[in-house]
Amino acid sequence: MIQFNFNRFGKLAKWSLTNDRSYFVRSFLQVLVILTLIFLGFTTQFFTFKINGDTRAYEPCASIAMIILFVDLIIGPSLMFQSMKNKHDRQTLLMLPASNFEKYIMRYSTWIILLPLYVMAFFGADLIQYLVNVLGGNEQVQFVTTVLIDMVSDTSNHLWATQRRFMMTDFFVAMLWLHSVFALGGTFFRSHKYAALLTTVALIVYGLLHVWLFGMGNTSDEIKPSDSTDIIWCVSYGILIIVNFWLSYRLFCRNQVIGKFVNL
Template identity: 45%
Template sequence: MIQFNLQRFIKLARWTLTVDKKYHIKSFFQNLVIFTLVFVFFTSITFTVSQQAANYLPCSITAIVAFAVTFVLGSSFMFYSMSGKHDMQRLLMLPASNLEKYLMRYASWIILLPIQLAAFFAADLIQYVFGLAVGHEQVKLVTSAVIEFCQSDMPLSYRMNFVWLFVWLHSLYAVGATFFRFRKNNWIATSLVVIVVGMLLSAIAGHWQNVNMFWWNNHDYFNQLFLILVVVNFRLSYRFFCRAQVIGKFVNA
């Protein structure tokens, strides 16, 4: 029987935030350094060396790709912040249901998005100030370049298709995070599986081009199909998590 208690879940959330504090701080500074180096290089250093207009397009593409990768792979980071077997054993022994533990560990990766967003804005401000300091005549915020890049002419229905595709891939990495027994490099194994399956499906789909165009152009069917697949994947991920909980309690008994 699935059990969920809000007060118990809040206590579990507080414990998780305490355990993950160092990991979140580390993630912020990693993103800050990467964004700052990329932004400063393309907006100021390139201008200083070659006297060419700063190219904000690579900066906006880097930011968008970084957020997309974080979202797609995010579910595979459910257990990254847990340092070793000690934290795993503590997770097993916490007075909470499997559903509460799973939801909390899954929710732990979501915090990475605002952390990455904060690092992005901080790096954007740094490159702006640096650009003014070196005499950049066309300095502007990368945020405005990202907004301009996202204002494409692609129809909303096709954008939603891509969103559902990313959500489906995200759910696959959620399966991999629990199937591969919480290994920190589970995203690598999951990526290999996704690539192999994708190659097989592409080979098969090559003989069914009319069917492919039907699914891609009929957006309601496309979205419904991926919604079903996402639900199935998260259900599998939760079942694998419960299985690992049972095995872990048996081994540590």
Template identity: 30%
Template sequence: MEKFNINRFGQVFMRLLMVRKKTYTTFFLATTILFTLATVLSCNPFRLESFTAGEMSSMLVSGTAFCIGLMIAVQGICASFIVSDLKTKQDKIQELMLPATNLEKFVARLLGSTLFVLLIMFIAFALSDVLQQLLNMLIHKGSRASMLVSLFSDLDMFSNLPQDAKSAVWVYLLGAVSSFSVFALGGMLFRKVAWLKTSIAVFLIIVIGLSLFVGFAYVVYTQTPYVVALPRHWPFWANVLGSLAVSVPCLWLSYRLYCRLQAVNNRWINI
């Protein structure tokens, strides 16, 4: 059982989905309702008159932006829930007794807390798009517009974007991977309210890092004949290396902490 077995991994992953079924269902319903309300309210439901398709699309921009912003926010912190369901001693014992390797169980939990959550939010977004069209047709005398159609039309324009814009999309994806790894580590370290504690820790690290850099730049500027200059545009390879420098250590530490998971928490401080 030392090798990664895809069949065993699939069984572990399906078990995890069954264990978290209630949580996933509640999250899906809440997200669908929230997305639907946001998009319906953005179309001025108190004006009981018809609009053109262009006007409806323009009004849906704010609701769509809210939905996408919420998805980005959840994407940033969802990995912190990697072991959120292991609350009791019995839950941990059942996890430790699973007939699978630690790597298989860890990867299943990482995917269940990141990509599967994003999939749920996308399905909720698609369903809310259908619901908002039905509600807006009732409110605005048959007027409707689709958020998904607008987004897919924007994606069709992606191939015609300049190279800088395409690079920005890849930089965002690399940032998402780094965010997953950082919050996965936070979820393994803090356990309780991990997303908030990890967010505070990341904020403090960034503030301290920027303060040290500003202090270093001030010393160089005042005490030496040199100046500190930062490039306006980082090359793509530098972004890749930066993402790897953050992601690989965080994921490795998260995995090592998962391997040391115990039924009884006997650490000197329970954070």
């Protein structure tokens, strides 16, 4: 039976935020340093991308930032135990006066807490590259944020103009399914440090087996799925998403300190 109490969950959240504070700060600084080096590498012409004085160097920065966002949205749940340094932390989690459901929600929320920190790191790196380029006297200096907004706007307008709105829905459902798979992988594999890597390997193996058994299918752009087909596809994957999260929670309830490769 699932039990949830807001007062108890608040105490659990306070403990988790205090215990994981160093992990959050370290993750923020890592992303800030990585994005800053990438932005400076492209916009200061360390990597030669500017042609005839245009601002093409900002496009790779925006693309990389978008990729990092998508990666975090997809693999984030598999990092729910990443902040726990040793067996003692896991033992403490098991003994906390909270239900398994409350503990699961708190552990799952780790990636949600990291997301705004990554956004802050992005804006910080963008501001640093802007100041460095202005002080360095580079021409046509701008923010990566502006280029990123333009890219997202152009892509959305193109999909709507070409009547491919279903692609946006399918893309969202596919991302949510992958998200649920990594949530399952985060509690399935005992090696929390490599849960994301092991889940990725499992997905690659699954994809190769699927292609080997069923082939690539017809990927022609001329074919557009009907509304009924698209609805059936979304509902089917919606059921799989619910099943993945349910299995992830059930495996979390079996998560013991005993060393095993998987939680079965």
